[in-house]
Amino acid sequence: MSLRSIALLSLCVLLTACNKINQQNYSQLKAGMTKVEVEQLLGSPKECAGALGMSSCTWGDEKSFISIQYAADKVLMYSGQGLK
Template structure:
């Protein structure tokens, strides 16, 4: 029984370590969301760049990622790849 509990706990811990980078959170993204709402859901981005009030931020790596384009502080558009 104890081994089963330990295994279940480990699996739940692994699922929580994705930093929010999953299909469920991707489907919650909407144009117009505030950047603070996105960061609360996904965490801090791995990379951001931008100019003139527009920015593009990426969460994840080359295989599994969510990329979001912001105008000011609001989501304009987004894309994702390799999400489960």
């Protein structure tokens, strides 16, 4: 195997390992967690929206995502799709 192939393979493994949107992290979510705790686990969300103390944030893309609904900055409900 050439050095270039090894470098490319290593990069692919690193990029996969850096993806925080996965089943393992999803299983660590719990109702009542703070936004800070969630962002330490999943990183910054792709998008957030809300009003009047309620908000909804999403991590990932159309195929693989985690969506979390907050009340007063604490996890109320969460769901995921396409997680590996």
